[in-house]
Amino acid sequence: MHNEFLREGNEIARRINANDLACEIPSGSTLALVGFGGMGQCDKILRVIGQTFKDTGHPTHLTVFHTAGQSDRSNGIEHLAEEGLLSRVIGGHWGLAPKMRRLIEENKVDCYCWPQGQLTHLLRAMANKLPGHISPIGLGTFVDPRIEGGKFNERTKAKEDLIQVVSLNNEEFLFYPSIPFDYVFIRGTSIDEKGNITTEEEPLKLEILSAAHAAKAYGGKVIAQVKYEANSDSFHPKDVVVPGYLVDGYVLVEDPEIEHRQVPSTVYSPIFSGDVRTPLQSLAPLPLDIRKVIGRRAVQELSASSVVNIGIGIPGDVIGPIVNEEGLSQDFTLTLESGVVGGTPLGANEFGVAQNAAAILEHEYLFDYYHGTGIDMTFMGAAEIDRIGNVNVSKFGTRTIGGGGFIDITQPAKKVVFCTTFTSGGLEVSLEKGKVSIRREGKIKKFTRQVEQITFSGKYAAEHLKDVMYVTERAVFCLSKRGLVLTEIAPGIDLERDILQQMAFQPIISDSLKEMDLRLFKMGPMNRKTLTK
Incomplete structure (x- = not known):
């Protein structure tokens, strides 16, 4: 030069x-x-x-x-x-x-x-x-x-x-x-x-x-x-x-x-640089839909004083607003892989930024915590899930997405909660009178016999006794050494028609299979004001 x-x-x-x-x-x-x-x-x-x-x-x-x-x-x-x-x-x-x-x-x-x-x-x-x-x-x-x-x-x-x-x-x-x-x-x-x-x-x-x-x-x-x-x-x-x-x-x-835009939606706002804090009541509650249902069920796994990470997709879009609506934001520490600690995250293509952040750290130093200590809990999306609990979020056919920080966070995490719709490609679901009704099933089965690419290793997680859950709008699974175990089913959902026929493999069905919490499917807050210790 x-x-x-x-x-x-x-x-x-x-x-x-x-x-x-x-x-x-x-x-x-x-x-x-x-x-x-x-x-x-x-x-x-x-x-x-x-x-x-x-x-x-x-x-x-x-x-x-x-x-x-x-x-x-x-x-x-x-x-x-x-x-x-x-x-x-x-x-x-x-x-x-x-x-x-x-x-x-x-x-x-x-x-x-x-x-x-x-x-x-x-x-x-x-x-x-x-x-x-x-x-x-x-x-x-x-x-x-x-x-x-x-x-x-x-x-x-x-x-x-x-x-x-x-x-x-x-x-x-x-x-x-x-x-x-x-x-x-x-x-x-x-x-x-x-x-x-x-x-x-x-x-x-x-x-x-x-x-x-x-x-x-x-x-x-x-x-x-x-x-x-x-x-x-x-x-x-x-x-x-x-x-x-x-x-x-x-x-x-x-x-x-x-x-030199600060974030895609604006050239500059002091809110996103942490110079102005916004009133919590200015953040409107999310409408009730299946993404919110999934996020609500995931939030029920939160425990007090936990250090938590949320990933892009359903978690990044809904967990923060749900926590704010339920008044739980002071009960745990939320982090984003970008270096943000605390606050209410933005979603979509502004994932990585939060309103009212408590701290903004260097990117690489938050990964020190994720790798060394292991986050108490992470909420992540999932595009494919197979019978032994592997998850793919990185590649589908010739479509190349990449894993981002997904592997870094999920592998050492103490607990992983995957948040995903049960199927995709035209899925339409109604939530009426506290029940789930599948109006049109998605064309793509997300629960497949073998994922196309392993972004999360179910085998590694099971061998290391990790606590892993898979939360959808109609069912909840957990990971065992024998594979996926169906533990919860939504009200209004038929086990055979809406779950087993929409999977490419037969999950283990828990002896204590139960109905998902009815509060997940109703308007207004769940009124869960405290977290378990």
């Missing part, structure tokens, strides 16, 4: 033109991106790189490394989703990135899918210039090289295994290798004349410091995207998230509405 916009020695970080940056990236480079869903990504930089490739055919054959999914269906990593621009992608999730998914599904790029938390922790291993990161997370899942090795399309299956199984003290681990970066793109709110970066208007801190350290350890360049320039020594030292000596250059945003 041109020396006129990259720091040398003790020079200050310099403002650079995004077009110049795109032109100077050598073909074959490895780029690391930081972001989470529709938040925190460097949209201006990525958009210009993508447009430069379209206009000039340069650069080509880039490798992109990213931890979390980075798109709201139109921005973020989608700007780079061009055949020829990319040759390899190593990441965690592409559920909201349709263009990138198409490249993967059509075998236009090599694609490795690794657990999100392992990717964040690999950054810290790289920062120490270690050969890689060792963890048990991923054993028994599609990440395990004895199963798929995280290779996410047909093109990649013929390529080398990057992940290895290693043994230490007679215990198995997975080894995730370091991936040296040529550039890392990080996002902040403000930068001073010495290159110090703050994140005051960002909704999340993410892993920008670890990513910067990782790049520097291998001689890579750290480029920041920011909204504001500030005088030297004008920041409070505790507000500096990335010190200036790590930053080589920065791109200043000219149109935040397009290039």
Whole structure:
């Protein structure tokens, strides 16, 4: 790159033109991106790189490394989703990135899918210039090289295994290798004349410091995207998230509405950066539907003083509002994998952000807790469930989604509650007079004999005596060493017609099979004001 916009020695970080940056990236480079869903990504930089490739055919054959999914269906990593621009992608999730998914599904790029938390922790291993990161997370899942090795399309299956199984003290681990970066793109709110970066208007801190350290350890360049320039020594030292000596250059945003939105729904709100707290009564209760029924039954598993995680999908959309409606939010600690602690989570493509958060931690440090201590309880979605309790949320046919932080959180969790509709594809259900009636059955049976891809290993969970539940609108199952056990059935549901005939396998039916709580299916709060100890 041109020396006129990259720091040398003790020079200050310099403002650079995004077009110049795109032109100077050598073909074959490895780029690391930081972001989470529709938040925190460097949209201006990525958009210009993508447009430069379209206009000039340069650069080509880039490798992109990213931890979390980075798109709201139109921005973020989608700007780079061009055949020829990319040759390899190593990441965690592409559920909201349709263009990138198409490249993967059509075998236009090599694609490795690794657990999100392992990717964040690999950054810290790289920062120490270690050969890689060792963890048990991923054993028994599609990440395990004895199963798929995280290779996410047909093109990649013929390529080398990057992940290895290693043994230490007679215990198995997975080894995730370091991936040296040529550039890392990080996002902040403000930068001073010495290159110090703050994140005051960002909704999340993410892993920008670890990513910067990782790049520097291998001689890579750290480029920041920011909204504001500030005088030297004008920041409070505790507000500096990335010190200036790590930053080589920065791109200043000219149109935040397009290039630097705080969350997909707004350019900036002090609510999402934690600067304004909203009254709880301003959060309207959810309408009564099957998603709320599923969330309510899951919430009944909460116990007082628990530390809890919720995942994207039904849990992310409904658990927070239900807890708020029931007045239970002070009885336990809620966390989101993005680093958020407390508050009421946003759902859909703004998953990862919460109103009234108690703390916003660095992305990778919350995964320390998930991996080391193990969350007391996690609520997760499920797309396929099989007879031994395996769950697939990552790949269906040629449709590539990725696991995100799912494996990192569910594998060491003390209790896992999967939340899903019983079938999908046109399912219509009525909730009348406290009973469930299937008006039209879904075309797709989610309870299948064998999942297409193992994102959660039922065998691993059963061997380690994990407490695992599968909650639907019409039935509840738990995991045993013998397989799935049907423990509850909804009022109005016929066991044979609505459950057994809609499964591809015969579950174990509990001797104490009971009816689901009638309060789940009625309007108004359940009036569960306290949690069990």
